[in-house]
Amino acid sequence: MEVVVMASQVLPVSSSAAGWSRSTFAAAKSPSSSCGKKALCVSSSSARKGLDLGADLSLHGKGISQRMPTAGRKLHVSAAVAEDRRIEQESMLSEKPTTLLREGEDSDDKNGLRARFEQMVFRIQNDVCAAVEAIDGGKFREDAWSRPGGGGGVSRVLQGGTVWEKAGVNVSVVYGSMPPEAYRAATGAASTKPGRIPFFASGVSSVMHPINPMAPTVHFNYRYFETDAPEGVEGAPRAWWFGGGTDLTPSYFFEEDVKHFHQVQKNACDKFDPAFYPKYKKWCDDYFLIKHRGERRGLGGIFFDDLNDRDPNELLAFATACADSVIPAYIPLIEKRKDMAYTQEQKEWQQLRRGRYVEFNLVYDRGTTFGLQTGGRIESILMSLPLTARWEYDHHPEEGTEEAKLLDACKNPKEWLL
Structure with a gap:
């Protein structure tokens, strides 16, 4: 303002x-x-x-x-x-470019980490969009854009479909510099780094809100991040890390659905380390907490960030396996629930749960905060928000109802795969 x-x-x-x-x-x-x-x-x-x-x-x-x-x-x-936010206004492109990497070393080195991560996120975008279109029958709108500082993105959104009210799958590959508070938003770090910090970031992010309240919302995001030395600081090392996760947000609780979703995530983690799933499952439960309500926005999955303690090629393979798990974890649940009968009261409960989704994303989500503070494309950043949501004053579901059952699971995370 x-x-x-x-x-x-x-x-x-x-x-x-x-x-x-x-x-x-x-x-x-x-x-x-x-x-x-x-x-x-x-x-x-x-x-x-x-x-x-x-x-x-x-x-x-x-x-x-x-x-x-x-x-x-x-x-x-x-x-x-x-604070000078130095917003960079994006430019819309007439068609999707073959690469968003800068010309020169980044785009020429096809075996480099940046290039391979970009190839992965574009493939995931294509695969997920194809799976959604096959069920919905609708088509994604595609918008490609670039940033003055380098890079850009491709946003795909399906809105007003037959199965999904709103589904989006975004890819971004961006260069820029961020103020210290944006660095804290990106890393969760409590300490302050001096000066603006040059960065490279690439990722794929998606949220899908179905029409039927019996069918769950899903979110996933996988990203790779690099920072250079802050401006005015000589000799500081370059930092890099991977982050991401996949989580399920149902309005109604079907235990077999939640177990299936978590099992697929565990299978992806176990290929690399059996300690990953329990660690990242708990991280997910802790991260997606709506602190002012004392409840999670959904029933979890996996979440990790600042991951750089292993060989980067291994971590790239891990992030790829997690991204590839989205379709087998989520699509069977949609196929099972999309045509179930529901009442107007159940639709209104779905809208209340979507209100919780909005609250978390706008108040706590690190990705949203980072995107806004670094001048990201607003339509892409806020793509995750549903078309419709609801807030009722002092609403409490009746004890013993299906709505109360879901709320209890959001307040008290469970170990689904014991």
Whole structure:
């Protein structure tokens, strides 16, 4: 949001879908712009140089509280306002490129890690979209885009289908630089790194919301990340890691479905290390916790991040096996549940569970936060949100109902494969 500080009031000039990030409130136009003589216009560069704008102007994450500036007083602005997000506006492409890697070393080295990961995520996108279209009968819309700093992505979305209300499968291969808070969003690290941090990131991400409340939502994301030394820091090493996971979010609890889903994830993990599934299953339960409600958004799966403790070729193979597990884990559940009868009350419960999905993604999800703070493509970042959702005041399912059974499983994660 841009803010112009007037002589008697604070006016929000424009807003964006990035309003959830800590750097929501970008500063306004510079004093030399067309603000007018009665307006005090604060630039982010001025704020970074020490202009203190907080005593009479308070900025809050949910809106703007205003107090009338007093003569002789300094205005104070928070560090969040001063942060320069350096958003890169994407450019739409007429067709999908053969590669999104930069020309030169990255695109020429077909056996390099970046190239092989890009090949994998494009194949997964094709495979998953083909499996969804075969059941739904609809076709994905494809949008390709590029970033000025390098790379881009391919977004595919099926909306208003016969089986899925909304299904999306996105691929991105991007270059850029991020502020320290975006680094924390990407890594979950508590420490602060100085200066902006150059990065390379590639991944495939998907969320599928079916029409029938008896059929579950699924999410998966697998990514590879590299960072270079922060600006102004000499001799710092390059960091790299893999991350991702696949998790199931049903509205109604069918134990055999959950066991099947988890068994397929375990099979993929066991090919590499029998310790992987129990470790990453717990990580998934812990990560997808909606803290303000004390419940998980779904019934779990696997999740891992910052994985760099093994040979990168082995970890690439592991991420590939996990991505390949999505179709056999999920599609049989859709085929089993997509034509089941349901009531209007059951549809409304599905909408309430989707509301929980929205809450987690916009408040806690590291990928969403990172995308917004690094100026990612908004349509792709928010593709995960359902077409429809519902929030009822103080809603509690009746004890002993199927809805209460699902909620209990979300609050109390179980070991499904004992």
